[in-house]
Amino acid sequence: MTGRDDLDLVRECLAGNRPAFEELVERYQGPVFNVAYRITGGRDDAEDVAQSVFLKAYESLRSFDARFKFFSWLYRIAVNEALNVARRRERFEPLGDDHAAAEAGEIEADRDRILEHGIAELPPDERAVITLRHFQGLSYDEMAEVLGIPANRVKSRLYSARTRLRGVLTKKGLTSDD
16 A cells, blocks of 8 residues: 555545545455454455445545545445345344354353354444444444434444343353342
8 A cells, every 4th residue: 555545535536536545445444344344244245335336425525524534434435325225134034043043052162153143143233333443433422414314313323232242141151040
């Protein structure tokens, strides 16, 4: 990478420099895929979302407001796309028990997998806040910008998501009610 900041790359892309957008894709393809994967719960869905995100970003680049961070704008597109896919999938494929009985004997060895299954049981909006905060490390203000909601609503949604996740994990034997 050349060390150019996102805004410079956006300006170059808008001026017709296609490799500038390729640099943005390289810079953000990992984080976009990760957030999509955590929200959708599936590799294929996450790959489709990531591809769609970059296509939409490229087509909508003129609407980017330089007063904000590019990554927040891009993450907002990614979260919205991933939520749409997750909601659409859940209408047709309700989440199952995912062999909870088989997992019960493997809890100690498979905590990460159980945690991911627990997160997958959350509603998509709650998956998004858990992912942005705990896996992407965004601040409340950054999350608010990405999600397009006030920071106090982010905090409330995150509290609800954590509470629900704790309940799911308690059912799976990973936490206690104490």
